[in-house]
Amino acid sequence: MCAKSKRYQPTRHIPLETLKRKVENLTRKVELNKKALDAVIASNTKHMDYLAKFARHDMGNAIQNISATIETLEGDIDEGIIKTLRTSVHNLNDTLVNLGKLILYSPSQTFLLSELITAVEIFVRESSNAENITVKTSFDRDNKEKITQPFQALLQLIHNLVINAQKALRGKHSDKLIAINASIENDICVIDVKDNGCGIPDDNIESIFEYGFTTTGGNGIGLFHAKYLCDEIGGDISVSRNQDNYSTVFTLKFPKDGSKKDTDN
Numbered sequence: 309m310c311a312k313s314k315r316y317q318p319t320r321h322i323p324l325e326t327l328k329r330k331v332e333n334l335t336r337k338v339e340l341n342k343k344a345l346d347a348v349i350a351s352n353t354k355h356m357d358y359l360a361k362f363a364r365h366d367m368g369n370a371i372q373n374i375s376a377t378i379e380t381l382e383g384d385i386d387e388g389i390i391k392t393l394r395t396s397v398h399n400l401n402d403t404l405v406n407l408g409k410l411i412l413y414s415p416s417q418t419f420l421l422s423e424l425i426t427a428v429e430i431f432v433r434e435s436s437n438a439e440n441i442t443v444k445t446s447f448d449r450d451n452k453e454k455i456t457q458p459f460q461a462l463l464q465l466i467h468n469l470v471i472n473a474q475k476a477l478r479g480k481h482s483d484k485l486i487a488i489n490a491s492i493e494n495d496i497c498v499i500d501v502k503d504n505g506c507g508i509p510d511d512n513i514e515s516i517f518e519y520g521f522t523t524t525g526g527n528g529i530g531l532f533h534a535k536y537l538c539d540e541i542g543g544d545i546s547v548s549r550n551q552d553n554y555s556t557v558f559t560l561k562f563p564k565d566g567s568k569k570d571t572d573n
Contacts, residue, residue: 371400418454421497422447425490427463432470432486440484441477443470447490455497457541457566465537468530469501469558476505476556487554492564499560507555508547516547541566 378393425447436443470486477484487502508516517535538545543562551557 367400367404371397371404374400417459418456419459421451421453421455421490421492422449424455424459424462424466425488425499427459428466428470428488431463431467432474435474436470436486439474439477440482441474441486442484443486443488445488445490447488451492453492453564455564457497457562457564461537461541462562465534465560466499466501468534469560472530472558473501473503473505473556476503476507479506480504485554495564497560497562497564500557501560502552502554502557504554505556507549513547513549517545538562 374393375397378390378397382390425445429443429445432443466488470488473486477486483504485504487500489500489502491498517531519529519532535545538560541562543560545558545560548557548559549555
């Protein structure tokens with residue numbers, strides 16, 4: 309007995325109007341997610357501004373009051389205690405100064421390239437020392453060209469690149485090095501973050517900026533976020549390998565004037 313042949317069923321075509329509605333819904337969701345992300349960034353910037361004002365005003369006043377009190381106690385209590393108190397006040401003041409370098413007083417305030425890289429140095433010092441990583445920076449400390457870009461976003465972007473470099477160095481036992489070079493060329497800020505770690509395999513080089521992509525067990529957001537922030541400020545980020553004895557080099561370029569986002573990089 310012959311088996312019955314299956315009845316032909318034509319491929320079902322989705323109406324163009326249905327596809328159009330789906331595309332519109334997805335586009336709307338993308339826009340809503342972008343607005344939500346922008347709102348989070350704006351809120352974070354605002355809170356950092358509040359923190360900066362609190363640190364500079366309230367904490368600064370407290371340190372001054374403690375210093376004045378120590379002066380009035382001099383001669384009445386043991387000199388060793390006075391010395392300890394003065395050392396503590398000095399350390400508190402240094403911490404406050406470093407905090408001021410990490411957080412600009414106003415989100416709209418212009419800044420120098422030297423201020424940005426100095427903030428990066430402070431930000432990554434503890435984590436790099438903990439992993440025996442040498443961080444070298446090279447930039448013109450006398451350059452007075454003003455940058456009108458979001459300071460906190462750039463600090464976070466460069467920090468993400470340093471975190472990525474630190475992860476690449478965890479397989480090395482010695483001579484672990486991260487180099488950060490920064491300059492301004494024809495009104496374009498150019499920042500390189502280089503490391504002599506394990507490098508990026510050929511199979512991964514095209515995917516490293518994609519959302520969720522990771523080879524380190526992380527969440528795959530760091531480099532994706534770096535790319536997103538770079539796009540937001542009208543910049544460009546790229547990666548190269550095996551240059552000048554460094555296995556990986558991330559290069560960030562962006563206009564020093566944030567209003568000129570269409571500048572060719």
